[in-house]
Structure formats: structure tokens, C-alpha cells
Amino acid sequence: MPYPVEQNEKFASYANPERLVSTEWLAAALAGGALADGKLVVVESDEDVLLYETGHIPGAVKIDWHTDLNDEVTRDYVDGSAFAALAASKGISRDTTVVIYGDKSNWWAAYALWVFTLFGHEDVRLLDGGRDKWIAEGRELTTDSSQPEVGEYPVVERNDAPIRAFKDDVLAHLGKPLIDVRSPEEYTGQRTHMPAYPEEGALRGGHIPTAASVPWAKAAAEDGTYRTRDELEALYLGEAGLKTGDDVVAYCRIGERSSHTWFALKYLLGFETVRNYDGSWTEWGNAVRVPIAKGAERGSVPADLVRK
Amino acid sequence: MSTYTLPAALAEIVDDFQALTEPDRLQLLLEFSRGLPELPERLKDHPELLEQVVECQSPLFLTIESEKNSDGEGERIYRLFFKAPQEAPTTRGFAGVLHEGLDGLTAAEILAVPDDMPELLGLTRAITPLRMRGMTAMLGRIKRKVAAAQRLSKTAH
Numbered sequence: 507m508p509y510p511v512e513q514n515e516k517f518a519s520y521a522n523p524e525r526l527v528s529t530e531w532l533a534a535a536l537a538g539g540a541l542a543d544g545k546l547v548v549v550e551s552d553e554d555v556l557l558y559e560t561g562h563i564p565g566a567v568k569i570d571w572h573t574d575l576n577d578e579v580t581r582d583y584v585d586g587s588a589f590a591a592l593a594a595s596k597g598i599s600r601d602t603t604v605v606i607y608g609d610k611s612n613w614w615a616a617y618a619l620w621v622f623t624l625f626g627h628e629d630v631r632l633l634d635g636g637r638d639k640w641i642a643e644g645r646e647l648t649t650d651s652s653q654p655e656v657g658e659y660p661v662v663e664r665n666d667a668p669i670r671a672f673k674d675d676v677l678a679h680l681g682k683p684l685i686d687v688r689s690p691e692e693y694t695g696q697r698t699h700m701p702a703y704p705e706e707g708a709l710r711g712g713h714i715p716t717a718a719s720v721p722w723a724k725a726a727a728e729d730g731t732y733r734t735r736d737e738l739e740a741l742y743l744g745e746a747g748l749k750t751g752d753d754v755v756a757y758c759r760i761g762e763r764s765s766h767t768w769f770a771l772k773y774l775l776g777f778e779t780v781r782n783y784d785g786s787w788t789e790w791g792n793a794v795r796v797p798i799a800k801g802a803e804r805g806s807v808p809a810d811l812v813r814k
Numbered sequence: 815m816s817t818y819t820l821p822a823a824l825a826e827i828v829d830d831f832q833a834l835t836e837p838d839r840l841q842l843l844l845e846f847s848r849g850l851p852e853l854p855e856r857l858k859d860h861p862e863l864l865e866q867v868v869e870c871q872s873p874l875f876l877t878i879e880s881e882k883n884s885d886g887e888g889e890r891i892y893r894l895f896f897k898a899p900q901e902a903p904t905t906r907g908f909a910g911v912l913h914e915g916l917d918g919l920t921a922a923e924i925l926a927v928p929d930d931m932p933e934l935l936g937l938t939r940a941i942t943p944l945r946m947r948g949m950t951a952m953l954g955r956i957k958r959k960v961a962a963a964q965r966l967s968k969t970a971h
Contacts, residue, residue, distance in 0.1 A: 554872070555941060556844050556903035572942050609901070 508629040509535070509546050509603035517634075519735040521776025525769070526634045526732070527605055532563070533645055541565040544655060547598045550637065551608040551618035553762075561647035563607070563640060567596040567654055571614050571762070575621050583664065589625050590659040597654025600627070600662075607633035607640065611723070611730040616765040620782055624664045632769065635731040642729065669768070671755045671781035673789055676714065677796070680807045683748055684717035685756045687767045688787065692759070693719040695800040710791045712798040714757065715805040718746040722763040725770045738775055748777075757783035757790070820931065821923045824915030831935040839936055846910030847903040850896060857895055864897055867948070867955050872902030874909065874952060878959045880921075880967065889920040890967060892960055904941060908932065908949045912956065921964040925957055 508524075512531040517523035527535075532548070540546040548566040550558045558568040569575065574592055577584050584592065598604055604622060608615035612632055622630045633640070641647065671679065691697045695711030713719070724741055727733050733741070742748045754777055756764040761784030768782040783790075790796055799805025820828060831839050857863055857877070864875035875897040880890045894917045896909035916924050932949040 554902060554904050556840060556847065556907065557901065559841075559844050560847075560900065560903050573940055578939070 508601070509540065516734060520774040522773040524629075525631050525773040527631050528634050529640050529643055529645060532605060532633055532640075536563070536565065544597055544599060544602060544657060546603045546605065547596060547654065547657075548633075549596065549598075549604055549606045549615075549618065551606055551614045552637070553609055553614050557609055557637075559649065561649055562652075564646055564648045564650070565652050566607075567652050569596065569606075569618055571617055571621075575618065583621055583624060586625070586661040586663045589664075590661045593627075593659040594657045597657050598627075598659060599657035600659055602629070602657060604630045605633055606630065607636045609637050611638070611726045611766070612636040613722075613762050613766055616769045617762045620669065620765040620768060623669055624666055625662050626665060635729050638730050668779075669772070669781055671757075671783040673783075673785050673793060673796070675781070676755055676757075676783050676790070677811065678813070679753070679755050680714075680716065680811050681813055683746075683752050683754045684714055685742075685746060685748075685754060685764075685767060685771075686713045686717040686719050687722040687756055687758045687764045688713075688719075689721055690719060690802075692787070693717075694802050695798075710798055712791075712800040713787075713805075714790060715797055715799040715807055717757075717799075718748075718804060719802075720746045720767070722758065722766045725767060732770060732774060735774065738770055742771065742775060750777075752777060753779040755781050755783050757786040759787045760784065761786050819926045819928060821915065821919050821927070824911075824927065824931070827911055827915050828931075828934045831937075834936075836936070836940050840940055843907035843911070843935075843937065844903055846908070846914065847906035848910075850898070850906050850910040850913060853895055853897055857897075861897075864895070865955065865959075867952050872898060872905040874898045874902070874905050874948070876909070876952065876955065878956065878963065880963055889922070891918050891920055892924060892963070893917055894956065904945055905948065908952060911935070912953060916956065921960050924960045925964075927953065927957070929954060929957075 511524040512527050517526050535546060548563055549569050550562050550566045551569050551571060552558060555570050575583055604627065606615040606619050615632055615636055619630050619632055686693050693713045697711060720741060725733055725738060748754060754771055756767045758764040761782055764782050768780055771777045771780045797808045831842060834842060864877045867874045867876060877895050879893045881893060883889065883891055894913050896913060898906040898909055929950065931953060932946055938946055
């Protein structure tokens with residue numbers, strides 16, 4: 507039985523209001539003892555591997571994108587049995603409602619949510635505004651470690667195809683909409699890494715030909731919450747030129763910022779087919795015989811790659 | 815790589831990290847982040863005296879100062895000062911390691927620290943390559959500043 511869905515005016519206008527909860531909702535649920543029976547589990551997922559330890563929402567467990575969700579040997583996400591073991595150890599069962607939050611307007615939280623979705627976890631939601639909003643509102647934090655009762659999680663094979671694109675999928679996709687969520691400097695090729703972040707070794711700067719530039723942060727308001735449906739429509743349907751029903755691929759540098767955009771397109775605007783290309787610029791920028799476009803223009807699909 | 819070129823305090827920290835399992839290493843790094851001293855008042859009021867290490871994923875500022883040895887003779891020693899936000903515990907933690915390991919040493923001792931010393935902490939799996947590079951850059955910046963200060967003090971004498 508999933509946990510009741512939050513009802514409010516802002517969320518109601520989204521395509522899938524059940525994918526978000528507000529800080530008020532979560533605080534009330536926690537005060538009501540929601541964590542006691544394992545039906546609801548709160549997960550913190552941050553960029554900084556130690557941030558959770560400095561203080562977290564009482565009862566929240568930590569999942570680290572780098573150490574918990576990646577398989578360093580296969581350069582892939584963990585497999586079904588590793589995910590089942592991870593989830594169970596965090597008190598998560600297959601029917602648990604999972605609420606994820608994190609730093610930086612939920613970049614890594616959205617990324618973790620996307621990985622949960624690769625495993626078909628049904629009820630996984632984002633805390634709108636994430637860690638920063640919770641703290642800004644002066645809500646409770648603790649450094650007490652959470653000791654959840656072990657959950658029961660079946661081994662489910664990952665189903666990548668519906669929401670994950672690989673390089674070859676993107677090559678085959680050329681001609682259909684792509685959203686590049688990196689900074690304008692990364693898009694034009696002026697730089698190959700995020701402002702204030704170190705050089706990460708992409709050989710070429712630029713973007714995937716035809717991709718529209720919509721930096722991820724445009725989907726977030728000042729307080730880190732998602733913008734309203736009208737604002738998101740103005741951004742993605744208006745400025746970026748997407749049309750209802752489009753098949754869309756989003757990418758960034760390693761797939762974390764684009765998870766934030768993937769969430770907006772998929773659950774807030776209701777695009778059926780949205781895939782996150784997690785190889786992103788780190789792969790594309792270095793790949794052999796793969797075309798790029800430089801400058802502010804979107805560019806066009808090279809003739810030999812135009813689908814017949 | 816061995817730890818023989820490391821100053822004693824830093825070598826001890828490296829040994830402490832290496833004796834632990836990965837989760838405990840992270841816990842130790844967290845303790846270093848808590849132990850990083852605040853800036854003295856004179857630097858707090860003058861942020862322009864600190865330099866940002868842009869390779870770090872979180873804002874990290876540092877500077878060095880040289881002073882006479884406690885007995886007033888021999889080589890000058892170097893003091894290290896760091897500023898990093900509380901919400902960047904990994905960055906703070908590494909600054910804490912460098913502070914405890916290098917503060918108050920001579921230029922020769924600091925310059926002898928191998929550039930890849932951060933890798934000795936055994937955190938390369940738990941911490942992303944990007945962050946490891948930030949740590950290496952922090953050490954590099956300190957060494958460059960110490961080398962420059964040493965050259966200046968030599969020409970002055």
C-alpha cells in the first residue's frame with residue numbers, strides 16, 4: 507500500500523503529482539510516526555559523501571551515488587542483487603514509499619531516484635527543494651545514525667531501455683529532440699567542465715548536434731523547488747521547442763544534472779518517452795567518429811547519420 | 815610509494831587512515847573537517863588575503879604565512895590557513911589533514927611532500943576522482959606558495 511499522495515495546488519497541475527512531496531508534508535508525516543513501520547523511508551543522496559554525517563533529517567538513511575549505486579568494474583550501475591541488498595539494508599522493501607532529498611537542488615537525489623526507477627521501484631518521490639529548503643526552514647536535523655529494520659527486497663533485473671540512453675541510442679536518435687542541460691560555456695565548447703569545477707578530461711568541447719541548450723537550473727526556483735507547470739512549459743515547450751508527445755533525450759556531463767531535467771520532463775510535464783544519457787559529455791566528447799557541434803547554434807545532423 | 819618523505823605528523827595521519835576500513839576512513843575525514851581551525855580575526859576581515867583553489871568542487875580558500883622559529887633561529891616555519899564552508903565536509907576534511915600534517919613546518923619539509931600524497935589516504939574508491947583532484951590541487955597550491963615565499967625570503971637576505 508503506497509503512502510498517501512500529497513494534495514496541493516502546485517503539485518496538482520503536474521502530470522504526476524505523486525512524484526513530489528513538500529517539506530511541510532514530510533515534516534508532518536515524520537511527526538505522525540510514518541517511519542515506524544517501514545512503509546515510508548527517507549533517503550538522503552548528496553554530492554558530498556560526508557554531508558549526510560554533518561546532519562540529516564531524523565530517521566533518514568544515506569545512499570551515496572558513487573559508492574552505493576555505481577559498479578566501478580563494469581562502469582555501470584549495480585546489478586539486481588546488489589541493489590536488492592542495498593535497499594534492504596536501508597529498510598526499503600519493494601512496496602515502500604521512498605522519499606529522496608539531497609544537496610544542490612536535488613541533483614544527486616534526482617539521480618538516485620532515476621536509478622531506483624531503472625529497477626522499477628514503484629513509489630519513489632522527491633522532496634521538493636531538497637536539503638537546502640529543509641534547512642532554510644529551520645527544520646530538525648540530527649547526527650544520530652539511523653538504524654532501519656532490514657527490508658525485504660527481491661532481486662529485480664534493471665530495465666534500462668525505457669529511461670536510459672546509451673551512445674548508440676543517441677546516434678540513432680539524432681534528428682529527434684535532445685536537451686543539453688550543461689552551462690552555456692560547456693554547450694558552446696568554450697569549456698569542457700562546469701564553472702568552478704576542475705577540468706575532467708573531455709577532449710572536445712561543444713554539444714551533440716541539434717541539442718537545445720536548457721541549463722538544468724532553469725527548472726528550479728530560487729528555493730530549489732521545481733518551477734510551476736506553466737513556467738516549465740514556457741521553458742521546454744516554448745524556448746526549447748519541444749512538442750507534446752516528443753521522444754526526448756537529456757544529457758549533461760555524467761548524467762546527474764540531466765536526471766533533474768529528466769524528472770521535470772517525465773513526471774512534471776508528462777512526456778512519455780524521456781531518456782537520460784548518463785554517458786553524457788564525458789563519453790560523447792571523447793568518443794571516436796562521433797560528431798559534435800560548436801558554438802551557440804544547435805547545428806545539424808551530419809548527412810551520413812541522417813536516418814533514411 | 816612509501817611514506818618516508820612525509821613529515822612525522824603527516825606520516826602519522828596517513829598511517830591512521832591506512833589502518834582503517836573505508837567507512838572508518840570517511841569517519842576520520844569527517845573528524846578532520848570538524849577539527850579545521852577557524853581563521854584568525856585578522857584574516858577573517860580580509861578575504862582578499864586568501865586564494866581560492868578553483869579545482870576544489872566546493873569553495874576553498876587558503877593562504878600561508880612564514881614566521882621565525884620558536885627559538886628565533888634557524889629556518890623559518892610556515893603557518894597554514896584555510897577557509898571552507900561547513901556544508902563541504904569532504905573539502906574541509908582534507909584541509910584539516912593538511913593543516914594538522916603541515917602547519918608549522920619548514921619550507922624544505924613541506925616541499926618534500928609527494929604531490930600524490932592524497933592518494934595515500936586510501937579514499938580513492940570512496941571519493942570521486944574529481945574530489946581527489948581537488949585535494950591534490952590544494953596541496954599543490956600550498957607547495958607553490960611556500961616555494962615562492964622561500965625564494966622571496968632568500969633574495970631579501
